[in-house]
Amino acid sequence: MIKTRKWSGIALTTALVAGLLAGCSGKNNNDNQGASPSGTSSSSSTASASASPETLKPLNFSFYSEDPSPNWTNMQDDVGKVITEKTGITLDAEFAVGDPVQKSALIAASGEYPDLISAKNSINKFVDAGAVLDLTDLIEQHAPNLKKLYEGQMSRLRYSNEDKSIYVIPTYALINNTPFKAEGGFELQHRVVKELGYPKIRTVADFEKAIKDYLALHPKDENGNPNIGLTLNADDWHMYISVTNPAFYTTGGADDGEFNINVDTQEVTYHFRRPEEKEYFRWLNHMNAEGLLDKQSFVQKYDQYKAKIATGRVLGLIDQQWDYDDGEKALKAEGKFDQGYGHYPVTMTEDTKDTSYWPTGFMAGYGIAISKDNPDPVRAIKFLDFLASEEGQVLVNWGIEGKHYKIENGTRVIPKEVNNRKINDATNFQKETGIGHYQNMTPRYGNGVKDSTGNYFTTDNPAQIIEGYNDVEKEVLAAYGAQTWIDLFPKESEFKVRPWGAAWNIPIPGDSETTIIENKLKDITWKRIPEAILAKPEDFDKIWDAYMKDLDKANVTKAEDLREALVKERVALWSE
Amino acid sequence: MKAVAAPLTNKEKPRKSRFWTTFIRNKYLYMMSLPFVIWVFIFSYYPLWGWTMAFQKYKPGKSFGEQKWVGLEHFRYLFNDDTFYLVLRNTLAMSFMGIIAGFAIPIIFAIMLNEIRHMAFKRFAQTVSYLPHFVSWVVVAGIVTKLLSAENGAVNEFLMWLGIISEPIQFMAKGEWFWGIVTVSDVWKETGWNTIIYLAAIAGIGPELYEAAKVDGASRLRQIWHITLPGIRTTIIILLIMSIGHLISIGFEKQFLLGNNLVGDYSKVLDLYSLEYGLQMSRYSFGTAINMFNSVVSLILLFSANGLFKKFTKESIM
Numbered sequence A: 001m002i003k004t005r006k007w008s009g010i011a012l013t014t015a016l017v018a019g020l021l022a023g024c025s026g027k028n029n030n031d032n033q034g035a036s037p038s039g040t041s042s043s044s045s046t047a048s049a050s051a052s053p054e055t056l057k058p059l060n061f062s063f064y065s066e067d068p069s070p071n072w073t074n075m076q077d078d079v080g081k082v083i084t085e086k087t088g089i090t091l092d093a094e095f096a097v098g099d100p101v102q103k104s105a106l107i108a109a110s111g112e113y114p115d116l117i118s119a120k121n122s123i124n125k126f127v128d129a130g131a132v133l134d135l136t137d138l139i140e141q142h143a144p145n146l147k148k149l150y151e152g153q154m155s156r157l158r159y160s161n162e163d164k165s166i167y168v169i170p171t172y173a174l175i176n177n178t179p180f181k182a183e184g185g186f187e188l189q190h191r192v193v194k195e196l197g198y199p200k201i202r203t204v205a206d207f208e209k210a211i212k213d214y215l216a217l218h219p220k221d222e223n224g225n226p227n228i229g230l231t232l233n234a235d236d237w238h239m240y241i242s243v244t245n246p247a248f249y250t251t252g253g254a255d256d257g258e259f260n261i262n263v264d265t266q267e268v269t270y271h272f273r274r275p276e277e278k279e280y281f282r283w284l285n286h287m288n289a290e291g292l293l294d295k296q297s298f299v300q301k302y303d304q305y306k307a308k309i310a311t312g313r314v315l316g317l318i319d320q321q322w323d324y325d326d327g328e329k330a331l332k333a334e335g336k337f338d339q340g341y342g343h344y345p346v347t348m349t350e351d352t353k354d355t356s357y358w359p360t361g362f363m364a365g366y367g368i369a370i371s372k373d374n375p376d377p378v379r380a381i382k383f384l385d386f387l388a389s390e391e392g393q394v395l396v397n398w399g400i401e402g403k404h405y406k407i408e409n410g411t412r413v414i415p416k417e418v419n420n421r422k423i424n425d426a427t428n429f430q431k432e433t434g435i436g437h438y439q440n441m442t443p444r445y446g447n448g449v450k451d452s453t454g455n456y457f458t459t460d461n462p463a464q465i466i467e468g469y470n471d472v473e474k475e476v477l478a479a480y481g482a483q484t485w486i487d488l489f490p491k492e493s494e495f496k497v498r499p500w501g502a503a504w505n506i507p508i509p510g511d512s513e514t515t516i517i518e519n520k521l522k523d524i525t526w527k528r529i530p531e532a533i534l535a536k537p538e539d540f541d542k543i544w545d546a547y548m549k550d551l552d553k554a555n556v557t558k559a560e561d562l563r564e565a566l567v568k569e570r571v572a573l574w575s576e
Numbered sequence B: 001m002k003a004v005a006a007p008l009t010n011k012e013k014p015r016k017s018r019f020w021t022t023f024i025r026n027k028y029l030y031m032m033s034l035p036f037v038i039w040v041f042i043f044s045y046y047p048l049w050g051w052t053m054a055f056q057k058y059k060p061g062k063s064f065g066e067q068k069w070v071g072l073e074h075f076r077y078l079f080n081d082d083t084f085y086l087v088l089r090n091t092l093a094m095s096f097m098g099i100i101a102g103f104a105i106p107i108i109f110a111i112m113l114n115e116i117r118h119m120a121f122k123r124f125a126q127t128v129s130y131l132p133h134f135v136s137w138v139v140v141a142g143i144v145t146k147l148l149s150a151e152n153g154a155v156n157e158f159l160m161w162l163g164i165i166s167e168p169i170q171f172m173a174k175g176e177w178f179w180g181i182v183t184v185s186d187v188w189k190e191t192g193w194n195t196i197i198y199l200a201a202i203a204g205i206g207p208e209l210y211e212a213a214k215v216d217g218a219s220r221l222r223q224i225w226h227i228t229l230p231g232i233r234t235t236i237i238i239l240l241i242m243s244i245g246h247l248i249s250i251g252f253e254k255q256f257l258l259g260n261n262l263v264g265d266y267s268k269v270l271d272l273y274s275l276e277y278g279l280q281m282s283r284y285s286f287g288t289a290i291n292m293f294n295s296v297v298s299l300i301l302l303f304s305a306n307g308l309f310k311k312f313t314k315e316s317i318m
Helices: A002-043 A045-050 A078-087 A100-110 A120-128 A136-142 A144-149 A190-195 A204-217 A238-249 A275-289 A302-310 A321-333 A377-388 A390-398 A416-424 A426-433 A462-468 A471-479 A514-534 A537-553 A556-575 B014-025 B027-055 B073-079 B082-115 B119-134 B137-148 B154-162 B175-203 B207-215 B220-231 B233-245 B253-258 B261-267 B270-277 B284-313
Strands: A059-065 A089-095 A116-118 A168-170 A186-189 A228-231 A259-261 A268-270 A314-318 A341-344 A367-370 A406-408 A411-413
Touching: A059 A377, A078 A089, A078 A377, A078 A390, A078 A426, A089 A377, A100 A120, A116 A120, A136 A144, A136 A377, A144 A377, A186 A190, A186 A204, A190 A204, A190 A341, A190 A471, A204 A228, A204 A275, A204 A314, A228 A302, A238 A275, A238 A314, A238 A321, A238 A514, A259 A556, A268 A556, A275 A514, A275 A537, A302 A314, A302 A321, A302 B137, A321 A341, A341 A471, A367 A377, A377 A390, A416 A426, A514 A537, A514 A556, A514 B261, A514 B270, A537 A556, B014 B027, B027 B073, B027 B284, B073 B284, B082 B119, B082 B175, B082 B220, B082 B233, B082 B261, B082 B270, B119 B175, B137 B154, B137 B175, B137 B253, B175 B220, B175 B233, B175 B253, B175 B261, B207 B220, B220 B233, B233 B284, B253 B261, B270 B284
Parallel strands: A059 A089, A059 A116, A228 A314
Antiparallel strands: A116 A367, A168 A367, A186 A314, A186 A341, A259 A268, A406 A411
């Protein structure tokens, strides 16, 4: 025991010293490089605007992002080189590995800020520390493209009622996005619905029956291992995705993080306290009692979950595509297309709608901030402005004309061989071309928006998506009378617009008590929900009552009130 | 310098002058140690200044003078939090189990290895036993969960083959077994490694002692009892005192990796609590308060263990 600690201590010290040295040298670099341009920018903004050759002078920004980007090549890819050529900017990027919230907290506390910061919800820590600049004037003076992009939405960029500065250029929220791809809902293997003659899959009862019937016909796979009815992914935060979020999707509640908000009165409820959701968990409890729920659901780790899916033995999932994709990809690579998954808009009863595609409207929030340590904020905003231009967006999304796409009869198309590499050799393709590297730093339009040439800004469009389906998938979709999975889901237009966007994206003031209470509530929920699901059906009510009592004890009403105040503030801020 | 200049006949300051004479004589040694003294100061003592944060409502980006002082508020919150007592219980329980198992087993193992006469086999056994030390906890956690899995897990299969159980047991879902699982995995991973230091200590025992014992007709067991064990007593006590000092700071890596939501009540430990409720929420001050508590308790434990051993066994590290 002691030995380990000593060694880890030495390793840690070495890492710290190395980090310190690296940090110091990095800082010096920036200072050197930043020294000359900052002089010009401070003199006057018009000076740097008029002298265009000077604005292209090579400049290096340090960049921090909460999202990982494992294939990052330091902008030495095709798209990156063009961006550098057009703006003179290179990025010295750091992407969070492991827990991003913790990493952001450390950076915010260190007092040494990267030049550009993309910190999602953690941005409040930087704002509290006074680490980021107000961009209102910079946008006004130097960023015509950003102004055009955010036209009519500018008030949504502001931070809060008390502080109406713009700290963040939103790069995650797409403007006028029409979803084309269904990624959520409940999933069933194609072979299940095919064998059962494409039964209607609309309620949890339908879903359960399909699994039950198929299991009765095929209890084991070809190797004699038992097939698994339904497995859940409950490893750490995946708990939200696969276990708790579906509770509101199936009961008509919108995704507002851990809360349910009445769209008219803006009354906030911790969503587990809704009686409808109790019934959802009762159904999961019933699935467990019937032996249809995988016993390993709450014990398995994420990698084991994916590996299990890759065996093809799991008939049903309740998860998002990106969360189980690796497993399904393995199945597709082996040519087991009938063990791939389709998405179904399953709800508790037929008169509730699956709320997966309840629109949020344009949501500011996640995006890039410019720190006070940035040597040249004008160049930084111009860099973002270039990315937001039509040229920039097409470059980031499609790549380079003639190389990654071509124009046939006025339409942008991706040549077949390029598309093949994009799908089948995704990692190397991304490393070489840089397509996919810069999206999260680009303020941009969403799917379905057309540029001045009448082409889509993004590469995702219905035709492209249908082309990506395999034959089995097409067959199943045809049997359900749909072209893409999203056709099965309720449309965006069927829902009332929420004037606050979505509650999970409202920044919480750093010292708010609600952070602590909500974490306590999370601890209780994550303990009680698995307990309730795995309990004997006759004990379910007892555990649920105890759970509700724990929530009360942890001050759930106070958290609700604090959230409600935040939501109301956001509505006031946005509707000004 | 003055002390040296003072006449040696001065009976008042013989101690002092003796110190300075030694100092001058060993000046190069002192100079050589200076960098390390500075190093220790910078890395171990200077950061203690940060403890002031525990009494502030610390906000990054503000200078020391601008921080708001809140006195003992964070400690009051800490000692009123039920979760704190839960994680403290888990930490201490796993710590004690770890110390008991992590002490007895390596010592027994070292003695057994020492008794093996076949050198090649001894080396082989030693190497194999300490290899797991180099495997990261991520991998070990994966192996443990696989072994204990209710679905084709080796342990369950074996127990069912023996006929002891008729249905697979969900080992990882039973909170009350969690401490045991952590301890056993730790023993598997670290026994070999911890054995090395005892083997080294045993190697230092003079062979003439054993020869004399043999002449007196002592059996193998008698030799172990009267020569080997007393021979490594100092090592055992020093290591024991040091690990008692670390009792409360056991890290959270293995508990975090082996745990899941079903066993949360038994798997959450103090370090994880300070991470979740401190750093992750930017409550730097609260995090500091927890760590202060940690350090103070460790210090008390260390000194009392040291004192007790000094009194009863005349062995100590200070």
